[in-house]
Amino acid sequence: MLQADIQVNRGEFELAIDLDVPPGGVLAVLGPNGSGKSSLLDCLSGLLAARGTISIAGRAVHALPPHQRGVGLLRQTPLLFPHMNVLQNVAFGPASQGQSKERAREIASGWLADVGVAELAERKPAQLSGGQAQRVALARALATRPRLLLLDEPLAALDVHAAPAMRALLGRVLRQGDERLAGVLVTHDPLDAIALADQVVVLANGRVVERGPTREVLAAPRTQFTARIADLNLVAGHAVADGLRTADGSLLQGILAPDAVRGEAAVAVFAPSVIAVYPVGAGHGSPRNTAVATLASVESHGPVTRLRTGTPGAGWAAGIAADLTPAAVAELGLEPGSEIEVSVKATAVEVHPATPVIARGAQATRSDRP
Amino acid sequence: MSGGESPGKEKHARAVGARVPVALWIPATLALALVTLPVIGLLLRTDFARLPALLTSEASLHALRLSLLTAAISTVLCVLLGVPLAIVLARSRVRGVRVLRAVVLLPLVLPPVVGGLALLYLLGRTGFLGYLIDVTTGVRVPFTTAAVVIAQTFVAMPFLVVSVEGAVRAAGDDFESVAATLGARPWTVFTRVTCPLLLPALASGVVLSFARALGEFGATITFAGSLQGVTRTLPLEVYAQAEADVDSAVALSLLLIVIAIAVIVLARPRAVEGVRG
Amino acid sequence: MRPVWCALVMALAVAGCAPGSADETLTVYAAASLTESFTTLADQFEADHPGVDVQVNFGGSSRLAQQIAEGAPADVFASADEAAMDVVARAGRLAGKPATFATNRLTIAVEPGNPMRVNGIADLARDALTVVMCAEQVPCGRAARHLIRDAGITVRPASEEPDVKSVLGKVRAGEADAGLVYVTDVLAENGTVDAVKVPEAAAVANRYPIATIADAVEPSLARDFEKFVLGDRGLRVFKAAGFGSEAGAGS
Numbered sequence: 001m002l003q004a005d006i007q008v009n010r011g012e013f014e015l016a017i018d019l020d021v022p023p024g025g026v027l028a029v030l031g032p033n034g035s036g037k038s039s040l041l042d043c044l045s046g047l048l049a050a051r052g053t054i055s056i057a058g059r060a061v062h063a064l065p066p067h068q069r070g071v072g073l074l075r076q077t078p079l080l081f082p083h084m085n086v087l088q089n090v091a092f093g094p095a096s097q098g099q100s101k102e103r104a105r106e107i108a109s110g111w112l113a114d115v116g117v118a119e120l121a122e123r124k125p126a127q128l129s130g131g132q133a134q135r136v137a138l139a140r141a142l143a144t145r146p147r148l149l150l151l152d153e154p155l156a157a158l159d160v161h162a163a164p165a166m167r168a169l170l171g172r173v174l175r176q177g178d179e180r181l182a183g184v185l186v187t188h189d190p191l192d193a194i195a196l197a198d199q200v201v202v203l204a205n206g207r208v209v210e211r212g213p214t215r216e217v218l219a220a221p222r223t224q225f226t227a228r229i230a231d232l233n234l235v236a237g238h239a240v241a242d243g244l245r246t247a248d249g250s251l252l253q254g255i256l257a258p259d260a261v262r263g264e265a266a267v268a269v270f271a272p273s274v275i276a277v278y279p280v281g282a283g284h285g286s287p288r289n290t291a292v293a294t295l296a297s298v299e300s301h302g303p304v305t306r307l308r309t310g311t312p313g314a315g316w317a318a319g320i321a322a323d324l325t326p327a328a329v330a331e332l333g334l335e336p337g338s339e340i341e342v343s344v345k346a347t348a349v350e351v352h353p354a355t356p357v358i359a360r361g362a363q364a365t366r367s368d369r370p
Numbered sequence: 371m372s373g374g375e376s377p378g379k380e381k382h383a384r385a386v387g388a389r390v391p392v393a394l395w396i397p398a399t400l401a402l403a404l405v406t407l408p409v410i411g412l413l414l415r416t417d418f419a420r421l422p423a424l425l426t427s428e429a430s431l432h433a434l435r436l437s438l439l440t441a442a443i444s445t446v447l448c449v450l451l452g453v454p455l456a457i458v459l460a461r462s463r464v465r466g467v468r469v470l471r472a473v474v475l476l477p478l479v480l481p482p483v484v485g486g487l488a489l490l491y492l493l494g495r496t497g498f499l500g501y502l503i504d505v506t507t508g509v510r511v512p513f514t515t516a517a518v519v520i521a522q523t524f525v526a527m528p529f530l531v532v533s534v535e536g537a538v539r540a541a542g543d544d545f546e547s548v549a550a551t552l553g554a555r556p557w558t559v560f561t562r563v564t565c566p567l568l569l570p571a572l573a574s575g576v577v578l579s580f581a582r583a584l585g586e587f588g589a590t591i592t593f594a595g596s597l598q599g600v601t602r603t604l605p606l607e608v609y610a611q612a613e614a615d616v617d618s619a620v621a622l623s624l625l626l627i628v629i630a631i632a633v634i635v636l637a638r639p640r641a642v643e644g645v646r647g
Numbered sequence: 648m649r650p651v652w653c654a655l656v657m658a659l660a661v662a663g664c665a666p667g668s669a670d671e672t673l674t675v676y677a678a679a680s681l682t683e684s685f686t687t688l689a690d691q692f693e694a695d696h697p698g699v700d701v702q703v704n705f706g707g708s709s710r711l712a713q714q715i716a717e718g719a720p721a722d723v724f725a726s727a728d729e730a731a732m733d734v735v736a737r738a739g740r741l742a743g744k745p746a747t748f749a750t751n752r753l754t755i756a757v758e759p760g761n762p763m764r765v766n767g768i769a770d771l772a773r774d775a776l777t778v779v780m781c782a783e784q785v786p787c788g789r790a791a792r793h794l795i796r797d798a799g800i801t802v803r804p805a806s807e808e809p810d811v812k813s814v815l816g817k818v819r820a821g822e823a824d825a826g827l828v829y830v831t832d833v834l835a836e837n838g839t840v841d842a843v844k845v846p847e848a849a850a851v852a853n854r855y856p857i858a859t860i861a862d863a864v865e866p867s868l869a870r871d872f873e874k875f876v877l878g879d880r881g882l883r884v885f886k887a888a889g890f891g892s893e894a895g896a897g898s
Contacts, residue, residue: 047547066550067559073551079544083566092562093552144553496821512822513777513805595806595817596782602807609809613709613784 001025001182002148006043006052006062008036008206015039015050015206019184021148021199023057026174026183028197028214030190030229036206037186041150044184045071057147057180067096072146076153078137080125086112086136087121093144111139115169131162135169142173149174151185155192167195168259171353190218190230194269195257195352202226215267215354232269233320236354239266244351250315253289254349265354268316274348275322277307278341279332290343291317295336298329305329309342317342409627416624417617424621432599433607434625440515440603441583444522448579451523452530453572457564459531460538471535478528485524486592493520493593517594518601522583529578537571538564581633584626670698673868674720678708678727678786678855679810680751683835684888685725691884692875699868707785707810715740715860722869725857725876727751728786732856742863745856748877749890752852753790754830755843756818763824765843771825772800779817780827782807786853787814791827793851815840829853834889854893 005018015036021027029037042048046066054062061069080089090108095101112118115135125133134154141149154170155163174183174196185197193200193214200218201211202225210217210226219234221227237246239260243253244267252268260266280292293309296319300306304323311319322342324332334340417424424430459471477485493500493511503509511517545567549559565572587605594601596610604626611619673692677685682705689701704711704721708731715721716738725748726732732745757765763776771778780802781788788807795802808814811828818826819839833842857876859869875881882892 045547045551047550065556066547067553067555069551070553071551073548075544075548077544079548081545081549081563081566083569092549092554096549096552096554096558140552150551490820490822494820494822510777513779591809591813595779596808597804597806610782610784610807612713613707613782613809615784616713 001180002027002044002054002056002184004044004052004054006040006050006054008039008043008048008050010039013039013206015043017201017203017206017208019201021182021184023180023182025199026185026197028185028187028193028200029203030187030193030200030226031203032188032229034205035203037188037203038152039206040203041073041152041184041186044148045069045073045150070144070147072141072144072149074134074138074141074149074151074154076157078125078130078133080128080133080136080140082125084125085121086117086123086125086128089125089136090140090143093140097144107143108139111143112136114142115139115173129162130158131166134158134162134166138169138173142177145178147180147182149181149183151183151187151196153187154185155189156187164258167192168257171196171259188229190232191269191350191352194218194232194234194267195259202229232271233275235268235316235320237266237268237316239264239351239353243346243349244268244316246316248315250291252316252344252349253346254351255347257350257352260351260353266351267354268349268351270344270349272306272321272323273304274344275320276343277322277324277328277332277334278343280339280341289316289346289349290341291315292339292341293317293320295334295338295340297336298334300326307334307340309340412620412623412627415620417620420617421621421624424618425625427618429598429602429607429611430618430622430625433602433604433622436515436518436599436602437584437604438629440518440522441580443519444526444583445576445580447519447523448527448530448583449572449576452527452575452579453534453565453568456531456534457538460535461543474531475528477525478532482525482586482588482590483592486521486589489517489521489524489589489593493517512593513595513597513601515594515600518590518603521589521593522586525586525589526579526582529582530572530575533575533578534568534571537568541567577633581630584629584633671865671868672700672702673722673865673872675701675703675723675725675872676711676715676719676721677703677705677725678711678731679705679812680727680787680829680831681705681725681855682812684831684884684890687884688876688881691880692872695875696868696871701872709734709785720864721860722863722865723857723859723872725855726786727855728789728853729856730789731786732858735858735860740861742859742861742866742869745858746873746877747854747893748857748881749855749885750852750893751829751831751855751890752845752848753787753794753827754833754845754848756815756826756828756833756836756840757824757843758818758821759838759841761841761843765825767843768794768798768845768847769800771795771802771827774803777805777822777824778802778826779806779808779814779823780804781811781814782809785810787811787827787829790848790851790853794827794845794848797850798847831889852891852893855890 001023002019002021008015017040019027029040031037039048043050044054046064046069052062053060056070081092084092087105087108090111091104094104094107099107109118109121112121115138117132117135120128120132120136128136155166158166185192187193197214200214201208202217204225209223215234215236217226218230218232221230235244235246235252237244239256239262241262243251245251254268295307296310297308298305301323305326307322307324309317309320455474459467459474490512491497495501495504495510495512500511503511545563546559549563554562585605587609590601590603591606596602596606602610604622608619608622611622675685685703689703693699693701708727711724712726712731712734715724715735724735735741755765757763765776770776780791783789783792805823806817808817811832814826815828815832815836817823830842833840857873859866859873863869885892
């Protein structure tokens with residue numbers, strides 16, 4: 001679907017990357033600021049010249065100007081044309097592609113309904129909230145029926161209320177929309193990658209330092225660099241009403257993301273810093289997510305000490321990381337091989353639908369299930 | 371949609387820290403006085419009883435009609451030529467654009483009389499271009515209404531270019547790049563996105579150029595001469611009348627001030643409203 | 648901060664006394680057509696009166712008259728016609744009666760060699776000829792209209808300039824084929840333009856009056872300068888510049 005092998009030189013900065021995203025696939029590009037993520041998207045959309053080759057749906061596009069590439073672009077800010085209303089914004093693409101005025105408006109109305117903002121059609125962009133505007137921007141990008149959707153930190157500018165809903169919408173569009181649509185998502189937030197992408201590449205200083213299936217890369221970072229970016233505990237299982245049940249039957253209570261479907265494959269996400277660690281049998285009481293595990297390693301991790309649990313037989317607590325202060329580690333007398341009790345508050349755990357690599361046709365019916 | 375952002379709600383709260391220092395009020399008052407008192411002086415000097423007669427004299431009406439006509443044509447020329455120039459200056463990465471930007475400002479800093487002389491030695495009968503035009507087409511530019519329009523366009527153009535170029539640079543090209551990814555050809559992007567976004571800056575540029583064209587004197591009298599109904603615009607008529615009939619000059623000056631205020635009042639809200647409309 | 652202020656104040660004080668380091672300054676307002684002759688006369692007057700600095704402000708007579716009427720600080724006014732002097736008189740700013748010191752006549756300035764073959768006032772009516780003259784609000788314009796009316800012709804000027812030097816400039820630049828100017832202007836040009844004789848112009852000659860201004864800063868010096876202009880030395884300078892004389896007229 002998307003095959004790219006490109007190089008860019010801009011003064012000191014160099015970007016060299018090769019990508020291969022299959023139809024229906026979503027690739028997340030992770031990396032810190034200045035790693036070349038946005039330059040990559042600009043190259044793919046044609047806004048930045050690059051050496052090398054880019055082909056989209058079998059068509060070589062690297063010599064084509066942006067308007068002939070058939071690429072949709074959604075940036076951090078919606079960039080809705082301020083002089084047009086919402087409907088005109090969305091109809092702009094189809095009209096530019098040669099559709100009649102009426103037809104362009106029909107298409108636009110359809111997409112506005114699809115992203116759930118049909119009632120805002122007559123508003124001006126200045127009258128929208130950030131979340132609404134970003135939905136309209138998505139509808140506008142999709143209205144041209146692109147084969148490749150480029151997402152440049154699409155959630156970064158949204159507040160904590162609007163971001164989850166927008167993430168869910170993006171997930172639905174990418175997984176259940178046009179099955180030929182491929183996506184490239186640039187983000188610095190591993191959560192976005194987990195929620196939306198099936199493959200991930202990690203960029204540093206313009207080079208790919210790691211690549212592979214999202215959960216594998218993030219759950220077991222092979223480089224320090226990726227580990228620093230990821231820095232999350234991922235627990236696989238399937239979604240249930242009040243959280244996630246692992247393959248061995250343990251329950252991890254948490255908050256379901258809006259697009260998580262009960263009974264479907266899911267992944268629970270929580271940070272190492274939210275885990276509490278106690279000696280076994282300390283009888284501390286309240287948090288319901290409590291499990292016993294064997295301590296596998298203790299190592300210094302910047303200002304904190306990172307504990308890692310062993311893999312076998314600990315339910316959700318197998319192979320997770322927890323951060324404690326060095327003082328607490330000393331007080332508890334922890335060393336590799338110790339038995340510990342770990343607990344995490346249910347409100348600190350998010351449950352997201354997993355992004356399995358399966359045919360879309362099979363997934364399209366998922367939302368009908370209870 | 372849960373979009374709970376309410377950007378800048380706090381901005382409406384009264385900012386106590388942003389009070390204007392008292393020391394600024396004195397020079398501010400002086401500046402305001404400098405701008406307004408001369409107008410009041412002119413009003414006090416005006417012979418209001420004769421005003422209607424003075425303003426409706428043949429010479430005054432000719433000058434008014436000529437001024438409005440030439441300033442309007444000049445403004446249209448400024449827009450047609452100045453907007454593309456502004457965009458080229460703002461967007462082009464060609465070497466030497468910075469020098470060009472400075473050159474465009476020349477009429478702004480040059481004494482208009484010098485501009486008039488420069489035009490005369492370009493388009494006059496002995497000027498190299500003027501000679502060519504005269505020989506090939508038999509057309510002589512000086513002493514014609516066209517010369518007035520050229521002189522006014524010359525002095526007014528920088529106002530439009532500066533105003534639009536600043537807006538183009540400030541706006542960046544994010545909207546244009548999004549439009550391109552939506553399948554819009556460069557010309558469509560220009561007409562449907564770039565131009566509408568520039569409207570507020572264009573409006574203020576138009577107001578400024580029109581005002582400058584209307585007030586043009588030095589380049590006009592040097593390049594176009596002064597003849598009633600052909601090249602004698604309002605400012606030239608004021609200057610001519612000031613030689614003999616001061617009351618008439620004052621009346622015409624008042625007329626120019628009224629036109630200037632009308633232009634500002636009529637065009638200003640639109641310029642401010644702009645994109646948000 | 649203080650030393651800076653002091654330096655500034657001192658600089659201003661020095662600048663205030665600076666011009667010419669002269670003890671007395673005489674301010675003369677004179678018609679543009681007098682530029683060459685009055686510059687010469689001012690130099691001679693300064694040579695005769697050590698410590699006196701004569702500042703001459705040349706311009707269109709009507710404009711100068713308006714300025715003096717509005718209170719401009721002139722000691723002496725020399726006008727190109729009596730109408731302009733009347734403006735000052737009506738404003739009550741004359742110290743004495745004006746006296747005529749010279750006369751001037753119009754002529755037709757043409758490009759050197761007279762390529763358009765302009766032979767007299769009647770030729771100005773030719774359509775193919777680009778003619779410029781002074782606006783009717785200034786003395787040379789009043790005289791030009793007088794002349795044209797007396798000749799019984801119709802002239803369509805390409806431009807009506809605010810003063811006589813502008814008319815000359817248009818002819819010199821080659822933009823105009825012919826311009827109605829004073830004979831003295833053509834003479835002062837030293838051959839950059841030619842003059843076509845206009846005998847009819849004698850009838851509409853301008854008379855140049857001079858007068859001392861009321862409440863002059865230097866009243867006695869002003870009277871001395873007026874006498875100097877009206878005297879033999881003045882006569883010689885005006886004659887050399889091409890002005891005519893009209894003995895006894897106006898005085």
